[in-house]
Amino acid sequence: MTNVSYENLIDQFAKSRQAMQRELAKSIVGQKDVLDQIFAAIIARGHCLLVGVPGLAKTMMVSALAKCMELSFKRIQFTPDLMPSDITGTNVIDESETGRREFRFVQGPIFAHIILADEINRTPPKTQAAMLQAMQEREVTVGQNTHSLPNPFFVIATQNPIEQEGTYPLPEAQLDRFMFNIFVDYPSVSEEEKILADTTCGRTVSLEKVYNAQQIINMQKLVTSVPVSEYIIKYVTCLVRATRPRDPTAPEFVRKMVDWGAGPRAGQYLILGGKALAAMEGRFTVSTEDVRRVAVPVLRHRIGCNFAATSEGVDSVQIVNKLVEAIPEPQIPKYASKSAQT
Numbered sequence: 001m002t003n004v005s006y007e008n009l010i011d012q013f014a015k016s017r018q019a020m021q022r023e024l025a026k027s028i029v030g031q032k033d034v035l036d037q038i039f040a041a042i043i044a045r046g047h048c049l050l051v052g053v054p055g056l057a058k059t060m061m062v063s064a065l066a067k068c069m070e071l072s073f074k075r076i077q078f079t080p081d082l083m084p085s086d087i088t089g090t091n092v093i094d095e096s097e098t099g100r101r102e103f104r105f106v107q108g109p110i111f112a113h114i115i116l117a118d119e120i121n122r123t124p125p126k127t128q129a130a131m132l133q134a135m136q137e138r139e140v141t142v143g144q145n146t147h148s149l150p151n152p153f154f155v156i157a158t159q160n161p162i163e164q165e166g167t168y169p170l171p172e173a174q175l176d177r178f179m180f181n182i183f184v185d186y187p188s189v190s191e192e193e194k195i196l197a198d199t200t201c202g203r204t205v206s207l208e209k210v211y212n213a214q215q216i217i218n219m220q221k222l223v224t225s226v227p228v229s230e231y232i233i234k235y236v237t238c239l240v241r242a243t244r245p246r247d248p249t250a251p252e253f254v255r256k257m258v259d260w261g262a263g264p265r266a267g268q269y270l271i272l273g274g275k276a277l278a279a280m281e282g283r284f285t286v287s288t289e290d291v292r293r294v295a296v297p298v299l300r301h302r303i304g305c306n307f308a309a310t311s312e313g314v315d316s317v318q319i320v321n322k323l324v325e326a327i328p329e330p331q332i333p334k335y336a337s338k339s340a341q342t
Contacts, residue, residue: 009222014282020068020210027064027205030191037182037297040276043219046179047135047155056184058158062116070212071113078123084130088140105142110134113150117157121167128174135177152216179269180297226275228286234330235288240267242327243303251326257309262302269298288329296320
């Protein structure tokens, strides 16, 4: 790929992303940061967990995003009686015309490009575990056969943080599969007024298709090719290692308030998230500001706060924000000029 073609591709990508924003704005009022993070995860081949109280259009955001893409979309409502086979599919016995019986695999709703796992914490751990292989390896094993999922494949899950009756907390292994843990907040006053005006007048909105499956795959390849300097890699490494209370570089507040920190996958997602943001804005390299912008959604569910943090009212988001302020950027080595060396 030549420099000229690479620049053109980045420029086209930034313009198409703006077209996507315009389409989504027809249906979704505000929530720009949330939509940007979801789109960044999609083009970085990641999954998202949306956390917010009911009524903040979490499901509508995912549905609108799917409508702007020429991709298959399935919504799975997670309930306490949901079984793994209800997600992955199952083998059924078919009888042929000759009377011979044989197994035939019937695909479950997981076989789609975009999966909305609605209220994922309402199903038992056995059923939650059915998502692990799909999210990591992008395949499903039923019986003795392994079936590949469509490409591209994304899981966008929602979770209600306030109603805990009849819920099952997501295990750390499940949480770690999500690239971003995105908090969906209340709208501003002006946004809420517009929501009330637009949604109570009977107006219907038609969204245009912006991307198809092959274009998404091409964008994922483009994002992967965004260069990252050794300087950024050192910064990400320092940031991730500082979340671990037993690491010598960990600040005192981490040693005091954190039980366990982030693993190498967090560093991978920080870099990929930074690449996605850079490409979305038409830039050719990743900056430390890009890393800082994705630090909270990447790290908030990968840091385990202990009782000392809870007793002081400190959560993982505050820990991450303090870390971003505390961890300095690596020093760029300065080379002496030739005249000084002679």
